[in-house]
Amino acid sequence: MSTESTTEQIADLTDLIAEQRTIIEEQREIIDEQAVQLAQQHNEVTSRLDDLEAVITTTDIDERFERLERRVDIKHERHLSRVDTILVGDESGYLTDEQETFLADHDSVLDCLQTLTDELTQSTTTNTPAAATTRLRRILESVADSVGIDTDDALGGAGEDTLTRLLRYGPSDITDRVYAVHNRARDLLSHIGEWGHTVKDAYGRRVTITAAVVKEKLSLKRGEQLTSTEVRRIFEKLEALAADSPREVRADTGGRSPNRLLIRLPE
Numbered sequence: 001m002s003t004e005s006t007t008e009q010i011a012d013l014t015d016l017i018a019e020q021r022t023i024i025e026e027q028r029e030i031i032d033e034q035a036v037q038l039a040q041q042h043n044e045v046t047s048r049l050d051d052l053e054a055v056i057t058t059t060d061i062d063e064r065f066e067r068l069e070r071r072v073d074i075k076h077e078r079h080l081s082r083v084d085t086i087l088v089g090d091e092s093g094y095l096t097d098e099q100e101t102f103l104a105d106h107d108s109v110l111d112c113l114q115t116l117t118d119e120l121t122q123s124t125t126t127n128t129p130a131a132a133t134t135r136l137r138r139i140l141e142s143v144a145d146s147v148g149i150d151t152d153d154a155l156g157g158a159g160e161d162t163l164t165r166l167l168r169y170g171p172s173d174i175t176d177r178v179y180a181v182h183n184r185a186r187d188l189l190s191h192i193g194e195w196g197h198t199v200k201d202a203y204g205r206r207v208t209i210t211a212a213v214v215k216e217k218l219s220l221k222r223g224e225q226l227t228s229t230e231v232r233r234i235f236e237k238l239e240a241l242a243a244d245s246p247r248e249v250r251a252d253t254g255g256r257s258p259n260r261l262l263i264r265l266p267e
Contacts, residue, residue, distance in 0.1 A: 074220040161245040163189065185237045188218055204264060211259035235261045
């Protein structure tokens with residue numbers, strides 16, 4: 001092999017090595033660029049995860065769970081009220097003295113139904129006012145217990161004022177024209193002890209309930225979607241009906257604060 005031929009081969013190899021080196025350098029630059037892009041994408045994903053964690057906090061989850069739990073509780077109460085109406089004849093679930101005595105002598109509802117007689121039916125029909133009075137007394141006792149007072153005071157023994165007649169006999173006893181607001185007012189009055197917030201301090205005893213609470217609970221109980229205007233009318237109706245009551249009822253509406261109903265209980 002001649003020296004010239006060898007020199008050419010070496011030159012070719014040198015050129016080939018140079019080309020490979022250039023290709024390797026280019027590939028290295030591409031890999032470096034991809035590494036930078038991957039790092040940027042990693043940082044973006046991490047930032048998004050941090051943002052999601054900031055949005056979905058434990059507090060948000062707890063609040064959503066509490067709202068769901070309240071809805072379940074209210075729906076449960078509605079179903080219980082329906083069962084009470086079917087079994088007891090009144091959604092309050094309070095038995096009359098006669099009903100309690102009768103149930104005490106039997107082991108089950110089916111047993112009661114099997115032994116029910118015409119005499120008992122006639123007695124129940126004859127004593128309907130007495131049964132309603134007994135049931136109302138027990139409702140009032142329950143409300144009184146929830147606000148920490150005796151049933152002999154103004155809440156439990158207010159007499160035949162308009163609010164008591166509404167609760168005892170229904171809207172038809174206080175007006176010739178019964179509208180939906182009357183029935184809604186009665187339902188709210190029946191549950192004011194459990195839905196409202198009771199306070200007893202130097203200023204006396206009072207029960208307050210906000211429009212938001214009434215809108216949620218009364219809508220679920222009655223199976224209708226109440227508007228803010230309808231809730232305000234309920235508050236105003238109760239305030240008007242309490243004109244002859246020893247209890248001060250005030251509808252705080254139309255101001256900057258959320259609408260609410262306040263019932264001040266006499267000492």
